[in-house]
Structure formats: C-alpha cells, structure tokens
Amino acid sequence: MNCSSARDRISRLTCKEDLTSEPGLASHVEGCSPCAHALQRHARLLSDLASPEPLPPFPDLAPRILARLDEPRVRRGTAWRWAAAAAFAVAALALGYIAGLRSTGTAVPQESMAAAYQEAFATMPQGTELAYLEGAGMQAAAVPASSRP
Amino acid sequence: MPEGDERSDILLMELTASGDREAFASLISRHQRLVLSVAYRFLGSREEAEDAAQEVFLRLWRAAAKYRPETALAAYLRTLTVNHCLDVRRRPRLLALDGGDDPPGQEDPSRDLEASERRGALEAALQSLAPAQRMAVVLFHLEGASMKEAARLLQISPKALESLLGRARAALRERLGSLLDAP
Missing domain, CATH: 1.10.1740.10 (RNA polymerase sigma factor, region 2, helix turn helix motif)
Structure with missing residues (x-):
C-alpha cells in the first residue's frame, strides 16, 4: 500500500478500532511516520467530532410558528420563472436573428436591432432587462439607445 | 400548550x-x-x-x-x-455590503489555540466544507445517524456516503492542521 492509498483509507476510518480490519493499512502505518502522524490526527478529529459543542439554548418556537399559520402562503419563484424563461426565449430568438444577419456579413439595420431588443424587453419582467444583458455578456451600451429600458 | x-x-x-x-x-x-x-x-x-x-x-x-x-x-x-x-x-446569497464579520471558516485555524478552543476551530472548519460534505458530517458524526439513515437523508447510496465522509474528514484534517496535534 502506498501513502496515497493509506491516506484515503485513513480518511474512511470511523473509529480507531476500524484499523484492526485494515491489516494492510496497519502494517503501512507501522513503517511510515507521516502516515502514522496522519492517523494520529484522524483519531483526534474523530474524538472531537464525537464530542461537539452543546447546543445553545433556544426559545420555544411554538408561539412564533403559530402566529405565522395564518400568513398567506407566497409561492415564490414559479410564475416568475416561467415568465422569465419565456422572455429569454424570445430575446434569444431575436438576438439569434441578428447574429445570423451579422455572420452573413449583412449589415443589420439599427431599426431592426432596436425592434428586436424592444420586443425582447417588452416581454421581460420589469427590471430584468439589464440583468439579461449582463448575463449574456453584453453591456447596455451595445443596445441601441432607442431600445434601452 | x-x-x-x-x-x-x-x-x-x-x-x-x-x-x-x-x-x-x-x-x-x-x-x-x-x-x-x-x-x-x-x-x-x-x-x-x-x-x-x-x-x-x-x-x-x-x-x-x-x-x-x-x-x-x-x-x-x-x-x-x-x-x-x-x-x-x-440559494444564491446576497453579500453584505457593509463588510460585516468574516463568515466562519475564513479565519486561519492553524493558529496556536488551546485545546478548549479547538472546537471553535472545528466549527469554523465545518462551515468551510461544501454543503453536501458538511451535512454528511453533521448527520453521521454530530447527530449520530447510521450510515443507512444518513445516506437515505442525503439521497445517496451508503457507498457514496462513505466516500463523501472520507473527503470531508480529509478536508477537515487539512484545515485544522497542527491543531489536531495539541495535547
């Protein structure tokens, strides 16, 4: 057994007694002081994990929880995510059209770009336009001024 | 009540x-x-x-x-x-803009601390683990769950849990370093 395997086996030990079931590891450790040291540290770690800090005192949470039972349940995220996903899909199509025009060397009329962005932004949840541009690695300056939110 | x-x-x-x-x-x-x-x-x-x-x-x-x-x-x-x-x-967490206290795990746990303070360093080291590793250690070592129960809670196989725990312990040993040599 080499040191790398020994260290891996040491990390898997859950108690000192495990060593008796690992004769290969035991004999390696006998002849390798760095691994013997690692085993010693591992035993100390297991000992510390076995006696953690006691929990701090906590108050009775029942009154606080009962007070919240009548709160309206807000399902955060679901509807917003669908709207954002749809908006990004439209934006991706619009930008893909523009990228296609560019790749063929066709000059993209500013009006087309402006229209594409405006359409994309119109479908996005308010306030997400800039985040979309940043997420796409673009800066607001790259967007025609007439289209910027 | x-x-x-x-x-x-x-x-x-x-x-x-x-x-x-x-x-x-x-x-x-x-x-x-x-x-x-x-x-x-x-x-x-x-x-x-x-x-x-x-x-x-x-x-x-x-x-x-x-x-x-x-x-x-x-x-x-x-x-x-x-x-x-x-x-x-x-969930992505908003970072405090007022430069609040360093989160646990940012301190250097290799300072020469007394044995009684080693536990604080262990807590900090635990917080520096990846979430899955940390939860594995919490469940198996701190909460006393069996391998089978901990694996069920983490929705992984017992073999995968053994591997996860091994990596977590190695990371903790690495992080605590010479603190584990203290008497």
Missing part, C-alpha cells in the same frame, strides 16, 4: 391535520430540538437555525394531511430539515 403532552405523534398529527393548533404546538415543543440541532450544526447560526426550524414546521403544518404514520415523525422531520437546509445553502 399542555405540559408533558402524553399523546402519541400519530394522534397529534391527525389532530394537526384537522387544524388543531394546540396539538401542533405540542408537536413543535416535542420535536423542535431535533430540528434545531440539525439546522444549527449545519447552518452555523442561531438565527438561521430558528428561521429554518420555523419553515420546517410550517411545511409540516401544510402537509399534515399527507403524513403517513408508517414513517416515524422524527425521521420525517429530519428529512424536511435536511432538504430545507440544503436548499437554503443552494
């Missing part, structure tokens, strides 16, 4: 499902320590642990009608707690 409520979890859950808040309060009092223990040891913060415990019990209230008594309530609560805590850590 009755002191020393002798009613069984199954009965209390049935009553909770019918909207009995007193029964629900009894359940909270009876099991909150279990929930708080996992949450506190994983999240590392009293405030977050209390928030997490509230959310777990609110979920229990909402899902009370779906609870199946074949599963022990303690095990069910532990599942809810593990899932919620891992979700909490998966």
Whole structure:
C-alpha cells in the first residue's frame, strides 16, 4: 500500500478500532511516520467530532410558528420563472436573428436591432432587462439607445 | 400548550391535520430540538437555525394531511430539515455590503489555540466544507445517524456516503492542521 492509498483509507476510518480490519493499512502505518502522524490526527478529529459543542439554548418556537399559520402562503419563484424563461426565449430568438444577419456579413439595420431588443424587453419582467444583458455578456451600451429600458 | 403532552405523534398529527393548533404546538415543543440541532450544526447560526426550524414546521403544518404514520415523525422531520437546509445553502446569497464579520471558516485555524478552543476551530472548519460534505458530517458524526439513515437523508447510496465522509474528514484534517496535534 502506498501513502496515497493509506491516506484515503485513513480518511474512511470511523473509529480507531476500524484499523484492526485494515491489516494492510496497519502494517503501512507501522513503517511510515507521516502516515502514522496522519492517523494520529484522524483519531483526534474523530474524538472531537464525537464530542461537539452543546447546543445553545433556544426559545420555544411554538408561539412564533403559530402566529405565522395564518400568513398567506407566497409561492415564490414559479410564475416568475416561467415568465422569465419565456422572455429569454424570445430575446434569444431575436438576438439569434441578428447574429445570423451579422455572420452573413449583412449589415443589420439599427431599426431592426432596436425592434428586436424592444420586443425582447417588452416581454421581460420589469427590471430584468439589464440583468439579461449582463448575463449574456453584453453591456447596455451595445443596445441601441432607442431600445434601452 | 399542555405540559408533558402524553399523546402519541400519530394522534397529534391527525389532530394537526384537522387544524388543531394546540396539538401542533405540542408537536413543535416535542420535536423542535431535533430540528434545531440539525439546522444549527449545519447552518452555523442561531438565527438561521430558528428561521429554518420555523419553515420546517410550517411545511409540516401544510402537509399534515399527507403524513403517513408508517414513517416515524422524527425521521420525517429530519428529512424536511435536511432538504430545507440544503436548499437554503443552494440559494444564491446576497453579500453584505457593509463588510460585516468574516463568515466562519475564513479565519486561519492553524493558529496556536488551546485545546478548549479547538472546537471553535472545528466549527469554523465545518462551515468551510461544501454543503453536501458538511451535512454528511453533521448527520453521521454530530447527530449520530447510521450510515443507512444518513445516506437515505442525503439521497445517496451508503457507498457514496462513505466516500463523501472520507473527503470531508480529509478536508477537515487539512484545515485544522497542527491543531489536531495539541495535547
């Protein structure tokens, strides 16, 4: 057994007694002081994990929880995510059209770009336009001024 | 809220499902320590642990009608707690703009500390682990769950858990360094 395997086996030990079931590891450790040291540290770690800090005192949470039972349940995220996903899909199509025009060397009329962005932004949840541009690695300056939110 | 409520979890859950808040309060009092223990040891913060415990019990209230008594309530609560805590850590967190205290794990734990302070360094080292590794250590070493139970809670095989724990322990040893040599 080499040191790398020994260290891996040491990390898997859950108690000192495990060593008796690992004769290969035991004999390696006998002849390798760095691994013997690692085993010693591992035993100390297991000992510390076995006696953690006691929990701090906590108050009775029942009154606080009962007070919240009548709160309206807000399902955060679901509807917003669908709207954002749809908006990004439209934006991706619009930008893909523009990228296609560019790749063929066709000059993209500013009006087309402006229209594409405006359409994309119109479908996005308010306030997400800039985040979309940043997420796409673009800066607001790259967007025609007439289209910027 | 009755002191020393002798009613069984199954009965209390049935009553909770019918909207009995007193029964629900009894359940909270009876099991909150279990929930708080996992949450506190994983999240590392009293405030977050209390928030997490509230959310777990609110979920229990909402899902009370779906609870199946074949599963022990303690095990069910532990599942809810593990899932919620891992979700909490998966969500992107807003960074404090006022440059608040360094989060646990940023300090150098290799300073020469007394043995009694080694536990503080261990806590910091735990918080520096990846969430899955940290939860594995919390469940298996700190909460005393069996390999089988911990693997079930983490939704991985016992073999995968063994590997996860091995990496976690190696990372802790690395992080604590010479502190583990202290007498």
